[in-house]
Amino acid sequence: MKKSLILFLVVISGLISAQNINGRFSSSLYSFERFDSADVSQNHLRAYQMLNLNLNYGDVSIRSYLNFENDFAQDIKNDPRLRFYNLYLEARNILNVGTLKLGRQPIINSVVGGLMDGVSLSLKKADFQLSGFYGGNVPAYQKLELIENFSDNYIAGGKLSTTIINNLRLGIGYLNKNFKPLDYKAIRLDPDLNPIEVLIQNKSNQYQFITGEAAYYLPQKFSVDINYEYDLNFKETSKFEFDGRYEEIKDFGLNFYYSLREPKIRYNSIFSVFDYGNTEEIELGSDIRINENFTVLGQFGIVNYRDDNSSRVGIGLATSIGTFNYKKTFGYAGQLEAISAYSAYTLAEGLITPSAGFSYTTYKLS
Template identity: 30%
Template sequence: MYRCKTAFVMTLCCGLLPALLFAQQNTRVSGRLTSSFYTFQRSDTVDSASLHVRGYQSVLFDVRGQSFLFRSYAQVDNDFATRIDGDARVRLYSFYLQWQGILKTGQVQLGRVPVFGGIGAGTIDGAVLSLRQGKWLRLKAFGGSLTPERLQPELIANRGDNFLLGGELGFSPVQTLHVNMSYFNKNQTRPGYRTLRADSIGSVFTQFIEPQTQAFEFASIDMSWQPHAGKSFYARTDFDVESQSFSRMEFSARSRIAGRWTLSGAYTFRSPRLPWNSIFSVFNVEDNRELEAGVHYRHSRGMRFYVNSALVLYNDANSVRFTAGSSTRFGSLNYVHRSGYAGLLNGVNAALYYPMHRGELLPSLMLSWAAYKLDSDASEMNNLLSAALGLRYSPRRLFSIDSQLQLLSNTYYKIDSRFLFRLQYWFANTTGR
């Protein structure tokens, strides 16, 4: 009964909201239809494999009036070769109505809304209020229930225990300085389940497991400053309100020198983000600190060279990252190195793409090779080779066809092949002129 009521409300909104917008002058209807197919073979056990042909159909639909906007984005997927639980299920990513001109300079979004509010981000079934005072002050407040796990077009149960709320305040005292302060409070219950357990004498019984509620509460402040062209600074800090500790601190700088050369550097402190009542909070968690530096050279408008390196510091171990490469208008080439705590890896990546026939055809080729071992003390290296061959065809601005063949070979897979095919169509129409 509850799901029927939810479906009825959403169906009513689908009919009434666009109708209200169509009644306005200069109403614009636009959207995108995307049909995708992805086929691959998966090894379920040592001697058995299953073929999968995944199909995805997504719809982006907008109706925009003078002061209103209705926006929705949904997707349905299905496996045409092997039956999988949950197939042909609709996922509703966004479904909301937006009013412009609230308090002259603000807007309100109501429905299933994506939220981007500084440290607080996600999707809620609720409301988002945004206000602006000139170019120097911005305010955003949001609140609502969390969405179902698989984004079904229905409201989640126990909405009082599954919510996300918060806000963001941004101000720019001068044109080159931007400061943002944000906060969010999130509470999430997880469904219980039944499983088999054994007692002290080996007797097996069924036990109901009820996971604890997860709770997050964080505050953040970040600042960006660009004193003049070619030089910028950024700083950020995140604070865990429940544990009364900093979970992230970051500072980075970038400066152009000698015309074509640019230097960059960054320092980042990270602490694992855990719910205050999580079982993992009773264990010792290890922070890490990262130092990063880079050099960039712009040879011409279409060709750049770069070198980046980073050192990650743990309590008892370190890790090193290094990347060097070049990018052009028609491709890129780079070398990557990883060593230390996370193992050892050396790899080369190359990409090539060249538009043809006035840009209607875009063939692409990507190659990657890597030699790696997950444990730096292991005696042998594993080799991995992957390739992707793609073709994009856009005979018209509103229509495109994409296809890509993906190949992979390593120690565990002699050959792994996958194929992706996608059709996209954009449409737009303005009525009431």
């Protein structure tokens, strides 16, 4: 952890003459009691400090996001922990078409989303955009170091998209993510049925997908967003998602959502031998604007599993002083009821914004 702090400070000192420095620091503390049995429990007191710091000089920035945590009531393995979620160099407007990011950075994608240590490049010209990335998975606890066996733990992908047709966006992409499971030792029987210790070494597990997307939008009328994923390893559709909204009627909006999902199974994983099924989800929602201070919300959804189904319903009220919601689910996913309320008020021309929230949830499996 000391080496990570030293490296971070060296990087920061390199841009001490930055034109613009902005960031945020926050600290939080919470406690809880964990029961190991009916009569044995442990009290925990965990503290978190988060730092988000950006150094900017023209079109070049260094972006960082790190977290320090520790338990002051119990000795826990790997505490204290210093997690580096972001630490990368960003160069924008390269030849007026490109943006380059180098270092530990977020990847926003449904298949390989998360963090990576690597490089990403985005090129945009007129109505076309081409982006790609390559890097490695992040070590456990987001340590500031490269993961071992980089060739078995890499991430790669790219996407080409265009808006050449008015109000329409089209895109196609490719994604590849590899995982190398940790080796471990286990007791097995030899040919003479004697127990022996064996080193278990698994192969790298892989995700490999082709993705497609299409979105069409007519202001104050309707919008449609479609996403598709095809699993190249299992040669089947992994996901089809449709999200639409109709709002041509004044003060009234109608939402429709549909998705078909296959479980995302890693190619070399033992889970691929199981007889699994997909899920199908449909939701219909609406919102009615009573006046500038009140909007009523409602939705109803159904999830179809292989041999059963589950339903959910929700109603809400959005007002000028806060939001209020009630949700209920029933069926195969269990019975859940939840109520929540949230309110915030700005004082001193935005300098102070006190807020308060309340939620209550009950759940049972059947």
